[in-house]
Amino acid sequence: MPKKSNPIDTILKNHSFVVLDGALATELERYGCNLDDPLWSASILLEKPELIYQVHEDYFKAGADVAITASYQATLDGFLSRGLAEQEAIQLIQHTVELAKKARDDFWKEESSDSRPKPIVAASVGPYGAYLADGSEYKGNYGVSDETLEQFHRPRIKALIEAGADVLAVETIPSLQEAKVVAKLLKEYPETYAWLSFSLSDGTTISEGTSLKECAENFNENEQIAAIGVNCAPSSVAADAVAELHKHTEKPIIVYPNSGETYDPETKTWSGTASCEGDFHLAAEDWYRAGARIIGGCCRTEPKQIKKLAEKRSEVERVLL
Template identity: 70%
Template sequence: MSKQLKLNPIDAILQKYSPLILDGALATELESQGCDLNDPLWSARVLLEKPEVIGKVHADYFRAGADCAITASYQATVDGFRKRGIEKPEALELIKKTVTLAKQARDDFWKEEKENSNRPKPIVAGSVGPYGAYLADGSEYVGNYGVSDQHLADFHLPRIQALVEAGADLLAFETIPSLQEAKVLGSLLKEFPETCAWLSFSLKDGETISDGTEIEECARVFNDNEQIAAIGVNCAPIPVAREAISVLSRNTDKPIIVYPNSGETYNARTKTWHGEEGCYAFEEQSEIWYEAGAGIIGGCCRTNPGHIEALAKRWR
């Protein structure tokens, strides 16, 4: 391990507790709390209007058993806030606030829970959503943006720096649809040598990510990157995610992360969900994922604290 990179928090937890349990959906939980997310800023809109509700959702997940909270910065970007008339200095403070809210919820929770030897002190992952999330047109599930590496780097760097400066324990490069964007994020991470991140892709099917690149190629590209602490998939239906775990386990030595969605389908144009929920036996599915090689397990869109509580009861 590099002398610059500290023991990453994922390894620190997995040495004693396995699997590491993530939280579930943030945006759909905010909606259940009465927040209106019909906005290009999506969950980042709540930062402007009701930040305390974000803290409440984080606390709900910690109480349910989550070992890690993912911040509300998935769609919080300098470019996105600028479209709302918010200039860069304030936008960066709002991005930092996503970490502050998660850490405060964690610290308040841990004051009451720290005597519980059956779980680790939870960590906070700063969410770095894809460029397509900013576009708000569903292209995080396609990935062919038609922009240069430099354009992607200029877009992502301010948010990454803000999350690191705010004290996120690690970064979550999540729902990444293309190898191009993943490589750009991996390169940017080098500018923060003491910081690590997990890298999770959106999927076209069980063997390829959204842009058509084979999952095994993605695994090989990042297998020797010490700052990538885990690699995996998120926001995919359970059957597809399960197949992808098997592919990854054959092609990487890193911990494998999986946090699928509920199984419903998202319509980016209408911003609505359709179809049938498929995660009603989440804890039973987690046993299959664990046996296939996953060491970090949680939920994405449309999952809730009840799903995470079921995971915690099964594994803790």
């Protein structure tokens, strides 16, 4: 049973909701990075890690309470396939936490405030499908054993925890099987908390077909799961998913949708129009009313949207106080 304080609950004791950051990879692209690589944003760890630090800093300045690390696709298997030695791979995975912590600490030295919590670092644990780099994190029917998933996730989880992450962000998980495997691995680190966030098929179902109801009920008694929710779904279905989860869990609900555009995993391109580009903070009001208490953005969202979200929280809390 975890003995350390739950970092999510600590923030929620004093604030109406937790402000997450937004997209990392697409922000790196704005800084000129080419992410057409199986390692995706993790490739920048090898090339320009200072830009990862910069994006984290941008989100802290915008008002984010949480930085999600660049470890979504930073896996032992992925780095080994690139020709790195095992210890080098582990150090790179841990460096994702170190970059976020340094950005947080440097920012807080200059900008500490009684009106906002000291930000925390959430180490991203992306799904097995992200390593496959074929879009299967949006399908989830991997056809592999629990043991295969355990062997894949264990070394990265160990590295991220040992690097000092405040919480694990187990995100874009497409299958209940994979979620259960990760929850089992967490038991090896009983003082560690994690949030669990699924990818969606629709407003009531995760990618591989399991209902959100069943997903929530599977983890309601797990004290290490600090929050449960959805990410990288279109903003148009986010409120429905939050409302569905709210019926079946008392855990804090997390939601960080993408911009509303459509991603093609085969061509690795986005199309369509951002559905909440100018009014992300207004859409977030719907998510909050539906029950979300940890809110941010995923792919194609930007610091300017997180800034408006943080300003909205400050505005509401000034009225309440």
